[in-house]
Amino acid sequence: MAELLERRVTARSRFGVSESGIVVALAGNPNTGKSTVFNALTGLRQHTGNWPGKTVTRAEGSFRFQHRKYNLVDLPGTYSLLARTTDEEIARDFLLFGKPDVVVVVVDATCLERNLNLVLQVLRVTPNVVVCLNLMDEAERHGLKIDPRALEQELGVPVVPTVATKRRGLERLVAAIARVASRERATPHPAITLEGEAHGAFEQILREVRVTYPSLDAAEWVALRLLERDEAMAQAIRSGHIARLAGVSHDVDTAQRLLEHAAALASSVEAADATVRAIFREAERIASRVVHGSTAPTRKADHALDKILTSKLFGFPVMLALLAAVFWLTIAGANVPSSLLAHWLFMIEERLLALMNAIGSPSWLTGFLIEGVYRGLAWVISVMLPPMAIFFPAFTLLEDLGYLPRAAFNLDRVFQKVGGHGKMALTMAMGFGCNAAGVISTRIIDSPRERLIAIITNNFMPCNGRWPTLIMLATVFIAAAFPPVVGALVGAGTLVGVVLIGFIVTLIVTYGLSRTALKGAASAFALELPPYRKPQVLRVLYTSLIDRTIFVLWRAVVIAAPAGGLAWILGNVSVGDRTLMSAIVDFLDPLGRLIGLDGVIILAYIVAIPANEVVVPTMLMAYLNYNKLIDVESTEQLKQLLIVDHGWTVLTAVCLMLFSLLHNPCSTTLWTIFKETGSKKWTLVSAFLPLGIAFLVCFLVAQTVRLFG
Amino acid sequence: MRTLADLNLGECGIVRQVQASGLTRERLQDLGLVPGTRVCASLRSPLGQPVAYEVRGSLVALREEDARTVLLEEEATDG
Numbered sequence: 001m002a003e004l005l006e007r008r009v010t011a012r013s014r015f016g017v018s019e020s021g022i023v024v025a026l027a028g029n030p031n032t033g034k035s036t037v038f039n040a041l042t043g044l045r046q047h048t049g050n051w052p053g054k055t056v057t058r059a060e061g062s063f064r065f066q067h068r069k070y071n072l073v074d075l076p077g078t079y080s081l082l083a084r085t086t087d088e089e090i091a092r093d094f095l096l097f098g099k100p101d102v103v104v105v106v107v108d109a110t111c112l113e114r115n116l117n118l119v120l121q122v123l124r125v126t127p128n129v130v131v132c133l134n135l136m137d138e139a140e141r142h143g144l145k146i147d148p149r150a151l152e153q154e155l156g157v158p159v160v161p162t163v164a165t166k167r168r169g170l171e172r173l174v175a176a177i178a179r180v181a182s183r184e185r186a187t188p189h190p191a192i193t194l195e196g197e198a199h200g201a202f203e204q205i206l207r208e209v210r211v212t213y214p215s216l217d218a219a220e221w222v223a224l225r226l227l228e229r230d231e232a233m234a235q236a237i238r239s240g241h242i243a244r245l246a247g248v249s250h251d252v253d254t255a256q257r258l259l260e261h262a263a264a265l266a267s268s269v270e271a272a273d274a275t276v277r278a279i280f281r282e283a284e285r286i287a288s289r290v291v292h293g294s295t296a297p298t299r300k301a302d303h304a305l306d307k308i309l310t311s312k313l314f315g316f317p318v319m320l321a322l323l324a325a326v327f328w329l330t331i332a333g334a335n336v337p338s339s340l341l342a343h344w345l346f347m348i349e350e351r352l353l354a355l356m357n358a359i360g361s362p363s364w365l366t367g368f369l370i371e372g373v374y375r376g377l378a379w380v381i382s383v384m385l386p387p388m389a390i391f392f393p394a395f396t397l398l399e400d401l402g403y404l405p406r407a408a409f410n411l412d413r414v415f416q417k418v419g420g421h422g423k424m425a426l427t428m429a430m431g432f433g434c435n436a437a438g439v440i441s442t443r444i445i446d447s448p449r450e451r452l453i454a455i456i457t458n459n460f461m462p463c464n465g466r467w468p469t470l471i472m473l474a475t476v477f478i479a480a481a482f483p484p485v486v487g488a489l490v491g492a493g494t495l496v497g498v499v500l501i502g503f504i505v506t507l508i509v510t511y512g513l514s515r516t517a518l519k520g521a522a523s524a525f526a527l528e529l530p531p532y533r534k535p536q537v538l539r540v541l542y543t544s545l546i547d548r549t550i551f552v553l554w555r556a557v558v559i560a561a562p563a564g565g566l567a568w569i570l571g572n573v574s575v576g577d578r579t580l581m582s583a584i585v586d587f588l589d590p591l592g593r594l595i596g597l598d599g600v601i602i603l604a605y606i607v608a609i610p611a612n613e614v615v616v617p618t619m620l621m622a623y624l625n626y627n628k629l630i631d632v633e634s635t636e637q638l639k640q641l642l643i644v645d646h647g648w649t650v651l652t653a654v655c656l657m658l659f660s661l662l663h664n665p666c667s668t669t670l671w672t673i674f675k676e677t678g679s680k681k682w683t684l685v686s687a688f689l690p691l692g693i694a695f696l697v698c699f700l701v702a703q704t705v706r707l708f709g
Numbered sequence: 710m711r712t713l714a715d716l717n718l719g720e721c722g723i724v725r726q727v728q729a730s731g732l733t734r735e736r737l738q739d740l741g742l743v744p745g746t747r748v749c750a751s752l753r754s755p756l757g758q759p760v761a762y763e764v765r766g767s768l769v770a771l772r773e774e775d776a777r778t779v780l781l782e783e784e785a786t787d788g
Contacts, residue, residue, distance in 0.1 A: 080739040084732060114741050114765040276738045280746070284765075306752050306761075306768075315755035409770050413756035416772060422759070446732055525775060526736050529752075529761055529768040 021062065021069035022181045025098070027091060027122060028106035029115050030077035030444075031530040033134045036164040037106050038074045041174065065174050070181075073100065076443070081121045082276060085446050095125050096218055097245065102180045104173070106132045109139035109146055109161070110531055112291055116283035117276075119155065123189055124221040130176045131159040137166070138533060142299055145292040154286045156189055165536050191220050192282060194227075198274045201265040202227050212258050213246035224275045226262040234259055302532050306406065315410045320496060322403070326394045328492035331475060334386035341386065345378035368568050372621075376564015379617035380556040384468045388552055391467060393544040395432065400535035404429055408527055418507045419514025421450035422525050424457070428506065431461035435665050436672040438463075443676075449520045455673055456686045457509050459665040460502040464551070465612030469660050470498055472616060476638055477653035502661050505693065555613055563607055563614035567621040581622060595695055596655030596702030598646075605659070610667045615660070651705050655698045662694035713748060713762065713771070713779040721749035722781035729778035741765040742779055 028034040042061030062071045075094055076087035095103060105122055107115035112133075122129055133148055152159040158176040162169030194202050206223035213219060222242060225233035236242050237259060240250030308314050349370060356366040398404065404426055412422030423445050431438030438458040445451040462470055471491070479491035514520070570581040581603070589599030604618040623646055642648040664687045665673070674683040716722055724746040727737055741764045742748070751768060752761040759770040 080735075082735060082739065084735070111766040114767045117739065117741065273734075273738060273743070277743045280741055280743045280765075287766075303751070310752050310754060310761075312755045409752075409759065409761065410755050412759050412770070412772070413754055416758075422770075422772075446736065525759065525770075525772045526740055527759070527770040528740075529770060531768075 021071045022102065023071050023073065023098070023100045024102045024104060024177055024181075025073045025075055025094060025100035026104050026106060027075045027095065027118065028077060028132075029079055029108065029118060031528065032077070032106045032108040032115065033164050034077060034106040035074060037104075037132060037134060037162070037170075037173075038072060040164050040167055040170055042072055063174070065178055068178070068181075070177065073098075078118065080118060080276075081125070086443050095122065096221070097241065099245070100126075100128075102128050102130060102177050104130045104132050104177065106134050108530075109133050109135050110142050110144060112146065113283050113287035116286055117279055120192070120279045120282055121221075121275075123155070123157070124192065124224060125218045127157070127187070127189055127217060128180050129155075129157045130173070130180055131155060131157060132164075132173055133159055133161040134164050136161045136169075137163045138531065142531070143293045147290045147292075150290040151286065154289065156187070165539070189220075192224075192275075192278050194271075194274045194278045195281075196270070198227065198269045198271045201269045201271065202274070204265055205262045208258055208261055212254055213242060213248060215248075216242070216246035218245070223262075226259070227266050227271045228273075228275060229263065229266050229271075299531075305532060306529070309403070309406050310410055319407055319410060322398060323499060324492045324496045326391065326398070327495040328488055329394050330387050330391045331471060331479065331491045331495075332488040333390045334471070335475075337386040338382055342378070342382040345382055349374060349378065364572070367572060368565060372565040372568025373561045374564070375621065376560040376562075376567065376614065376617045377556050379564075379620065380560035380613050381552065383472060383616055384464075384556070384613060385549065385552045387468055387471050388464060388548045389545055392433070392548045393541050395429075396540050396544045397535050397537065399429075400533065400540055402530050402532045405527060405529050409529060412525060412527070414507065415510070416525075418511035419450075420453055420457075420507075420510040421445045421447070422527055424450075424454045424506075424510075427454050427458060428461045428503075431458045431463060432467075433464055435459055435461070435463045435669040439669060439672045439676055447520075449514075449518050452677065452682060453510050453513050453518055455676060456513065456682065456689065457506045459669070459686070459690050460506045460509070460662065462498065462502065462661055463612065463666075463669075465555070465666065466660050469612070469616050470495060470657055472638075473653045473657050474498075476642075477648075477650055480639065498657060498661055501658070505662060505697075509689070509693070555611060559611040560614050560617055563611075563618055564621065566607060567618050571622065585622065594702070595659070595698035596651050596705070597659065597698065598652070600646075601656060601659075605663065608666070609664075612660070612666055651702060655702055658701065659694050659698050662690055662697055664688070664691040664694075711781045711783060712777045713750075713781060714760075714773050714776040715781075716748075716750040716760075716762075718750050718753060718760075721747055723747055724779055725782045726780045727778060728780060729775065733775060733778070737771075737775065737779065740767070740769050748779075748781075 026034055026038055038061065041063050043063070060071065060073055062069055064070070073094065075091040078085075078088045078091045081088060081092040081095070094100070103122055103126055105119045107119060119129070119131055131151070133146065133151070136146070139146060146161070148159045148161045158180065160169055160173045160176050162173055164170070191203070191206060193199060202223060205226050206220060209216070209219045209223045209226070213222075216222065222233060222237070226237075237255050240255070243250035243255065309318055352374060353366065353370050356370060407429070408422050408425035411425045415422050415424050426444065427438050427441045430441040435458050438461065439455050442451045442454040442458070445454055474491040474494040475487075478494045479487035481487075482490050567581075570584065571579055573580050575583060584603055585599035587599070588602040592598040592600075592602045600619055600622045601615075603622060604615045607618045608615045620641070623641055642652075664670075670683055670687055673686045674680070677683065711722065713722070713724075724742055724744055726744060727734055727742055729737060746764060749763040750760055751763050752770075754760070754770070758773045760773070760776065761768050761770040762776075
């Protein structure tokens with residue numbers, strides 16, 4: 001029993017599920033609004049799109065209903081339980097060994113037939129299923145009429161139509177979950193009918209499985225897997241996992257006999273793919289009975305829009321224009337709030353300073369707390385919060401609309417040429433938010449080889465911690481040379497350029513890796529293009545605004561404040577006749593100059609190993625150390641400090657942008673890479689390959705410009 | 710032998726057999742490409758491939774090399 005318990009606990013603890021309360025698993029195809037259902041039920045305010053906080057990372061919440069506690073587990077989105085990808089294994093293992101009390105399968109009402117595939121598979125594993133027929137409003141918009149009662153009769157389990165984004169139907173969903181959770185024993189389902197003589201063999205195996213494991217819910221699933229000679233299932237029987245799951249004592253001989261009989265029966269018939277064929281036939285039959293109506297005008301409108309967004313003429317220009325529009329909005333919109341915030345935070349600094357002096361705090365303590373810790377905090381907040389609070393909602397709206405899969409569709413051929421996977425476009429977009437989340441999101445790529453490439457190259461998409469540096473440099477050094485209206489446009493263009501450089505480096509590195517260390521054939525590429533959806537504009541604005549604010553503030557507290565303190569200490573502790581900081585900066589300066597930067601910037605990047613957010617604050621603090629008491633509030637003062645006082649040129653800005661784009665990922669991302677790959681070697685490659693590229697590119701740019709400039 | 714990759718945009722066909730093996734096969738089948746399924750070519754990427762196909766009410770993009778492993782019944786049907 002111990003081992004099964006262990007497996008069950010691991011399967012459950014993977015999702016942080018405690019043993020108390022009723023366990024409800026949430027399964028479903030990708031793009032069914034599963035996470036919206038999860039959030040609506042648990043009351044979490046997490047954004048549901050492909051950004052940090054999506055299902056790939058964590059997935060547990062709870063709710064109470066009629067004095068009972070329900071623990072909800074959000075499984076990764078999967079098309080099936082049959083394939084061998086990480087996500088599908090996690091979902092399958094949890095359904096089988098995690099023994100959830102209820103499984104809610106969220107299905108997309110606009111695409112019922114395909115979604116029924118998963119429902120019918122889950123029904124082979126457990127009868128305790130509730131079907132959540134989501135996106136009913138979209139189905140209506142598409143002119144589809146679905147009869148939930150008829151579907152309920154066909155499936156033999158509760159079916160609840162919902163519109164999760166509008167919280168419609170959720171009370172009934174919860175009631176259905178409670179009903180299934182509290183019933184004594186489910187009525188067993190009639191088994192699926194296989195084609196031809198395979199069915200006879202299947203029935204015999206099923207009988208034997210039922211004799212060996214009388215009270216096993218998943219008997220039919222076990223029999224189907226044995227019929228298709230699935231080695232993982234044979235192993236689960238041999239090791240006694242299935243016996244323990246069924247609550248009978250494991251007997252090696254009985255298990256062996258079952259396996260031998262099953263193997264003999266399976267080899268007597270042509271049973272390959274029998275399950276998936278039978279299930280799709282059943283799905284087709286059910287769908288034809290419960291879905292009425294078809295191609296409505298909206299469907300045609302979707303197609304017309306797709307024709308434009310993926311056309312030879314407009315496909316790529318529209319992509320670039322949308323990206324530029326998001327950047328323009330960010331730059332134009334962030335300016336005023338940023339300087340207001342800076343003004344306000346520095347006003348507080350003066351008050352705090354006065355307060356510290358009034359209570360007679362020693363000057364070293366005042367300096368450390370105010371000029372170090374507080375200033376680091378204030379800098380990160382004022383520089384990061386406004387642009388991120390604009391950038392992310394804007395990008396999220398694009399994503400919710402359904403545009404990103406179209407971008408991946410347009411770009412796939414390019415990735416194919418260099419040996420990468422088309423879904424890299426999606427994981428790269430995720431990297432905009434946070435590279436650690438981008439790395440985790442590569443689970444959507446089936447092949448290990450292409451997934452590893454996507455992991456290593458994710459770094460070349462600038463993350464939340466790097467955008468503000470890039471935006472600031474684009475604004476101060478490039479856009480500022482133009483009148484304000486044009487300036488924002490130029491700044492946006494510069495950022496599009498930065499992303500393009502990151503994209504090109506991604507392609508080059510992908511090409512290099514797939515020709516050398518990660519050689520191999522391209523794996524299957526199947527990308528679903530879901531229907532366009534009307535984004536919940538206000539909801540997205542609200543949730544991603546809150547989400548970003550909390551994210552930035554949290555990072556400011558945990559990372560920027562200590563880094564500010566460290567920078568202050570470096571700047572105020574002396575060895576001999578100079579401060580630690582100036583000693584280190586002088587030491588690093590020649591290296592910095594070589595690549596178009598300086599010692600201060602290199603030091604800032606060393607301090608910023610845990611998080612890229614602190615690059616700018618550390619840099620400014622180091623510069624300000626030489627001439628204290630300047631409040632850097634406006635673009636003009638910043639230019640004064642950097643250009644006049646510290647000899648920055650456009651070359652410095654360009655090299656810094658390149659370095660910021662290309663250098664090694666932060667330690668959080670590296671840790672995530674280590675966890676995802678389980679390999680020290682690839683983690684080291686992920687750290688040093690980008691760092692090497694960053695040094696090389698900056699060196700070449702700096703030397704070339706100096707040669708000709 | 711006609712394959713999925715031979716369909717022009719707007720053309721449809723009935724799946725006869727999936728020749729791919731391993732993960733590719735599983736993936737194609739999970740999306741509903743099993744014998745007897747009606748498939749229509751719907752969109753072409755700006756660079757020629759992948760092509761998006763309508764399968765069982767969903768729109769799925771496949772690369773040419775994968776689409777080539779899906780054999781179709783001989784007679785063509787219109788979109």
